[in-house]
Amino acid sequence: MKTPKPKAVAFHFAGPIPVGSVIVLKGYEYEVTETRPHTRRDGDATDIMTWKAHCIECGVEFEQTTGRSFSSFKRRCEDDRTAFMIARDKRNGDA
Secondary structure: OOOOOOOOOOEEOOOOOOOOOEEEEOOEEEEEEEEEEEEOOOOOEEEEEEEEEEOOOOOOEEEEEEOOEEOOOOOOOHHHHHHHHHHHHHHOOOO
16 A cells, blocks of 8 residues: 655745735746635634636636645646546556
8 A cells, every 4th residue: 555645835825815916836827816714623723715827738717725835736727637637647557
């Protein structure tokens, strides 16, 4: 049985990011469209942020939601992400 790798935290924000803020990462733009307060299970206060981006495959706009700390941004819409995963699995002989 494979042991899951711990998730690396690539992004951590000390506080909420204002709506309308844009982050450019490797040429892709991610815009904050909503920030809302959230209480974690351990009782600590944090924020949930909704980001808008455009799919690198088809250009359709999609959203993703993160907390203040997360490991990566999505680059593909749900349809293209599914197609990408199937193609990757076929290349690796997993399909």
